[in-house]
Amino acid sequence: MSRSGEHFHPLSRLLHWLMALLILAMLFVGVSMVGDLSPRHTLLVGIHKLIGLALLVLVLIRIGVRLKYGAPALPGDLPALQRLAAKASHWLLYALMLAMPLIGWGMLSAGGYPIPLHLPALLPHDLKLYAVLRLAHGWLAYLLFATVLVHLAAALVHGLIRRDGVLRSMLSGR
Amino acid sequence: MSTPLQGSARLARLAAIGLLVTAVAAGFAYAAGWIGPDRLTPKRIIDTFMSQAGYYPGYRKNHAKGLCVSGYFQSSGLAAPLSRARVFSQPTVPVIGRFAIGGANPLAPDANIPTRSLAVQLRSDDGELWRTGMNTPPVLAVSTPEGFYEQVLAMTPDPATGKPDPAKLQAFFASHPESAAFRQWAKDYKSSDSFANSAFHSINAFRLIDTAGNARYVRWRMVPVAPFEPLPAQVNDKDYLQHDLQQRLGQGPLQWKLVLTLAEPGDPVDDPAQPWPAGRQEVDAGTLVIDQVYAKEAGACRDLNFDPLILPGGIEPSADPILAARSSAYAESFNRRSRESAGLGERS
Numbered sequence: 001m002s003r004s005g006e007h008f009h010p011l012s013r014l015l016h017w018l019m020a021l022l023i024l025a026m027l028f029v030g031v032s033m034v035g036d037l038s039p040r041h042t043l044l045v046g047i048h049k050l051i052g053l054a055l056l057v058l059v060l061i062r063i064g065v066r067l068k069y070g071a072p073a074l075p076g077d078l079p080a081l082q083r084l085a086a087k088a089s090h091w092l093l094y095a096l097m098l099a100m101p102l103i104g105w106g107m108l109s110a111g112g113y114p115i116p117l118h119l120p121a122l123l124p125h126d127l128k129l130y131a132v133l134r135l136a137h138g139w140l141a142y143l144l145f146a147t148v149l150v151h152l153a154a155a156l157v158h159g160l161i162r163r164d165g166v167l168r169s170m171l172s173g174r
Numbered sequence: 175m176s177t178p179l180q181g182s183a184r185l186a187r188l189a190a191i192g193l194l195v196t197a198v199a200a201g202f203a204y205a206a207g208w209i210g211p212d213r214l215t216p217k218r219i220i221d222t223f224m225s226q227a228g229y230y231p232g233y234r235k236n237h238a239k240g241l242c243v244s245g246y247f248q249s250s251g252l253a254a255p256l257s258r259a260r261v262f263s264q265p266t267v268p269v270i271g272r273f274a275i276g277g278a279n280p281l282a283p284d285a286n287i288p289t290r291s292l293a294v295q296l297r298s299d300d301g302e303l304w305r306t307g308m309n310t311p312p313v314l315a316v317s318t319p320e321g322f323y324e325q326v327l328a329m330t331p332d333p334a335t336g337k338p339d340p341a342k343l344q345a346f347f348a349s350h351p352e353s354a355a356f357r358q359w360a361k362d363y364k365s366s367d368s369f370a371n372s373a374f375h376s377i378n379a380f381r382l383i384d385t386a387g388n389a390r391y392v393r394w395r396m397v398p399v400a401p402f403e404p405l406p407a408q409v410n411d412k413d414y415l416q417h418d419l420q421q422r423l424g425q426g427p428l429q430w431k432l433v434l435t436l437a438e439p440g441d442p443v444d445d446p447a448q449p450w451p452a453g454r455q456e457v458d459a460g461t462l463v464i465d466q467v468y469a470k471e472a473g474a475c476r477d478l479n480f481d482p483l484i485l486p487g488g489i490e491p492s493a494d495p496i497l498a499a500r501s502s503a504y505a506e507s508f509n510r511r512s513r514e515s516a517g518l519g520e521r522s
Contacts, residue, residue, distance in 0.1 A: 028201070028202065028205045031202060031205050031206040032206060032207070034216075034505075035206060035216070035217065036216075036502060037214055037215065037216055037219075037319045037495075037498065037503070038319075038495060038498055038499070039493055039495055039497075040498075041498050041499075041502045042483055042491060042498050042501060111479065111508070111512070112478050112479070113481075113484070114302075114303045114484060118301050125477065127476075127477040127511075127512045127515050128512070128515060128516035131509075131512035131513045131516035131518050132516060132518070134513075135513065135518060145202060149195050149198060149199060152194075152198070153192075160179070160191065161179045161184055161187055162179075163179065164178075
């Protein structure tokens with residue numbers, strides 16, 4: 001999966017930054033709408049479902065792009081523990097990016113709610129299943145947000161302190 | 175190729191990174207309402223219901239006591255020019271519904287509660303869903319969720335009497351003049367002896383959208399075909415309305431007319447406390463037929479959230495803030511009772 005080049009493929013970079021923007025927006029929209037009683041709640045829930053579907057499509061494309069083009073190798077002088085943390089956090093990010101929209105879709109199905117765009121239900125209408133998925137959707141969102149923060153901090157440490165080309169590999173092709 | 179930064183510049187940049195991450199996390203906490211100004215949330219409203227009525231795991235947190243029913247809606251076709259929603263033209267639309275009494279106590283005696291409700295889901299053959307929760311009062315006492323919350327607090331039962339403190343209620347109504355229409359309704363209202371002869375109102379207004387995209391504001395109500403009979407002065411059966419419903423449905427189906435009231439320009443379409451002037455045009459959209467009732471805590475309605483914003487294309491919400499708050503609070507109630515039924519529920 002790793003390729004020898006120093007930079008991410010342009011399509012990988014486009015997907016990364018587009019999804020970064022959408023995922024951050026989703027996390028903020030999601031956490032704010034559940035505590036909101038105002039007409040903004042209605043608007044935010046609608047937006048949340050549509051961006052969620054868009055992110056599901058994007059993550060599937062992204063997994064394909066990653067498998068095809070790979071990622072630049074980590075710097076050779078990176079300590080083993082940091083190397084492990086980098087690998088593990090990326091696996092976690094991919095897993096959550098895929099799981100969150102699927103859980104959202106499954107949760108609406110299990111709750112007996114209509115699915116946007118008349119998509120079919122993923123799961124049967126089942127209140128207990130809904131409860132598990134709804135809880136999972138919330139807690140995994142916090143985990144995703146925490147992982148994004150760690151990812152952001154690590155990227156900045158690579159770019160501003162280690163200056164090892166890791167941040168640049170996602171910023172530019174040069 | 176890697177030339178790591180050292181010394182004080184390294185510390186400064188580390189601090190800047192730490193500050194940025196903290197700022198993003200603080201923004202998230204603010205968006206969540208964990209920090210910042212105190213806001214009225216769906217959670218607080220549901221907490222208040224529960225603290226007043228008691229903890230009844232698995233039940234709806236308001237209108238907790240009810241029965242599932244089913245039947246169908248026969249559209250008259252008369253509302254089809256007003257809305258492109260398929261329910262107004264499809265001859266027969268399957269219906270899942272629920273009759274309930276107001277309040278968060280699932281064991282309350284039926285006859286003591288003046289507010290009754292009918293919630294229905296219509297599933298048209300284009301796959302669209304329409305859920306609407308309707309109540310016996312045609313208006314609310316308040317125009318905003320904050321006002322509603324104050325009303326709930328004013329109605330907190332006094333531990334000594336088990337009833338709301340009249341002085342607190344009086345003070346609430348005095349500080350909420352918008353409650354005039356509701357108070358008049360409460361004064362004149364005579365409870366009927368059955369769900370079958372109760373009228374149920376949408377309370378909030380909605381927009382009907384026709385095939386050309388024109389919008390018209392409406393409220394709706396279910397008008398019973400069964401004639402009014404007053405509730406007897408003395409009722410000993412705690413489940414009086416439920417037994418009555420089972421008995422009537424044992425004899426045959428029950429019917430309501432779905433009547434749409436059309437707003438004129440200038441009518442208060444975003445204020446559920448204000449009635450519209452008399453004489454507004456009305457449209458008989460069709461007949462709701464209920465022909466089956468289910469046992470307690472059974473039936474298809476039980477695991478549904480009758481969120482009034484689950485609407486088919488051709489019906490849209492008004493900007494009424496209570497309508498949005500209902501949707502948000504119903505979701506909180508649904509989430510909690512789902513957790514409780516799965517054994518994952520704590521009290522919050």
